[in-house]
Amino acid sequence: MEWKRRKDDESGSTSRRGSRSHSPLHLSHTHSVRRGDRISEVQRKPIKPYDQNIFKVYCADHTYSTLKLRMDASVEEIITNAAGKLCLGEDLVLCEVKSNGERVVFQENDLCITTGLSINGALFVAPREHLDALTPLPEQEGPGAGTFNKIELLSSRDIAYHLTLYDWELFSCLHEYELIYLVFGRHHFSAITANLDVFLRRFNEIQYWVITEMCLTQPLSKRVQLLRKFIKIAAYCKEFQNLNSFFAIVMGLSNIAVSRFSQTWEKVPNKFKKMFAEFEMSMDPSRNHRSYRLAVAKMQPPIIPFMPLLMKDMTFTHEGNKTHFDGLVNFEKMHMIAQTSRTVRFCKSKPLSIEVTPSMKNAHDVKNYVRNLKVIDNQRVLTQMSHKLEPRRS
Known part of the structure; x- marks a missing residue:
C-alpha cells in the first residue's frame, strides 16, 4: 500500500517526503530538543505559504533551472520563471516525472507542487506536444547499494x-x-x-x-x-x-x-x-x-x-x-x-x-x-x- 495524494479535481497523484538532490526543498526550520533524561518537546516551524522554496525544474534534455519562489507559487508562476531562465517557448506544461517514467501533468489550480512530488519525483517543464519525450533522471533510480x-x-x-x-x-x-x-x-x-x-x-x-x-x-x-x-x-x-x-x-x-x-x-x-x-x-x-x-x-x-x-x-x-x-x-x-x-x-x-x-x-x-x-x-x-x-x- 502506497499513500497517493488526491489531486484537487481528480484522483491519483503522489506520495511524500522531504527532498532529493534533483528536486530540493530548502525551507528554514528550527529543531531543538530539551536536555535531560526525557525528551519533552520538539520544535519545528510549520511550512507557511510565504516561505521561500528553492527547487529545480528540468527540460527534456535534463538541463535545469533553480527557482526560488514562495511555497504557494502557482503552476503558471513556476512555468513562467522556468521558461524565462531556460529560454523555452509557449504552450508549456508543468509535469512530474516519476522514477518509473510515469508522468503527472499539473493543472492550473494545483498548489504545493514541490511537497506533493513522489519520493524520487522530479519537476519538468516542456511544450505539451513533447511530454512523451520526458524521461527520468539517472539519480531518480535510487541507491545502488544498501546500508x-x-x-x-x-x-x-x-x-x-x-x-x-x-x-x-x-x-x-x-x-x-x-x-x-x-x-x-x-x-x-x-x-x-x-x-x-x-x-x-x-x-x-x-x-x-x-x-x-x-x-x-x-x-x-x-x-x-x-x-x-x-x-x-x-x-x-x-x-x-x-x-x-x-x-x-x-x-x-x-x-x-x-x-x-x-x-x-x-x-x-x-x-x-x-x-x-x-x-x-x-x-x-x-x-x-x-x-x-x-x-x-x-x-x-x-x-x-x-x-x-x-x-x-x-x-x-x-x-x-x-x-x-x-x-x-x-x-x-x-x-x-x-x-x-x-x-x-x-x-x-x-x-x-x-x-x-x-x-x-x-x-x-x-x-x-x-x-x-x-x-x-x-x-x-x-x-x-x-x-x-x-x-x-x-
Whole structure:
C-alpha cells in the first residue's frame, strides 16, 4: 500500500517526503530538543505559504533551472520563471516525472507542487506536444547499494526512537485543517497543505526504505538478520505509539518484493514470525480496520496516528455524502469531518515524552541516517531485484 495524494479535481497523484538532490526543498526550520533524561518537546516551524522554496525544474534534455519562489507559487508562476531562465517557448506544461517514467501533468489550480512530488519525483517543464519525450533522471533510480552494515551497527531501539522523533516533528507541524483542504480541494480555500504532504510522503519513504534495503542485501544470512531487525524496529515504534512508522515498516515487509523471499522467511526464528503475524493482524482492513481502531481507542496521547487511514476516512466521508441538501448544509457530514479533525488534535494534545536510555550511542549518526533515507520507489525494479536474489522455485 502506497499513500497517493488526491489531486484537487481528480484522483491519483503522489506520495511524500522531504527532498532529493534533483528536486530540493530548502525551507528554514528550527529543531531543538530539551536536555535531560526525557525528551519533552520538539520544535519545528510549520511550512507557511510565504516561505521561500528553492527547487529545480528540468527540460527534456535534463538541463535545469533553480527557482526560488514562495511555497504557494502557482503552476503558471513556476512555468513562467522556468521558461524565462531556460529560454523555452509557449504552450508549456508543468509535469512530474516519476522514477518509473510515469508522468503527472499539473493543472492550473494545483498548489504545493514541490511537497506533493513522489519520493524520487522530479519537476519538468516542456511544450505539451513533447511530454512523451520526458524521461527520468539517472539519480531518480535510487541507491545502488544498501546500508546493511550501517543498520547492523545501530540499535533497533535507537532507530525507532529517532524515527519517532522525526515523525513527531512532522506531525506536530501539520494543522488538522490541512486534511480538509486536501480532501475538499485546496483551490477552494487558496490554502497550502505542505506540512501534511511532507508527513504523508514520509510514510511512503519508510515503507520503500524497508523494501529497498531488503532487496539490496544479497547474502541470505544478512537478509535474515535485516528482516529480524526491521521487525524489532517495528515493535519499538509500536511501543512508542508511532503507528505511522509502525504500519509503514510492516507494509514494507508485506510488499510482494519482500514477502516472496521464502528462503529468508524460513530462516527467521519462530518468535519473530509470530510477532510479525500479530503485526499483520493489527493491520487487518476487515470491518473498517476494526483491530486498529480498537487498539488506538485504548491509547492516550501523544500518538502518531496511521495518517493514510485518517485521510481515507475523510475522503470517504466527503465523497460518500453530499455537502448540501436543497441548499441546506449537511450537518451530519460536517460532524463526521470534524470527528476526524478532532482525532488529529487529540493525538498531539500532549508533548512527546520517550525515555532516553543511557546506552543510546551514536545519536547524531542515527539521527542523520533516519532523516536522509535513500530509497528505490519503482515497484517493478524492486520486484525484479527480488526475483534475482531468490528466483522462483520450479
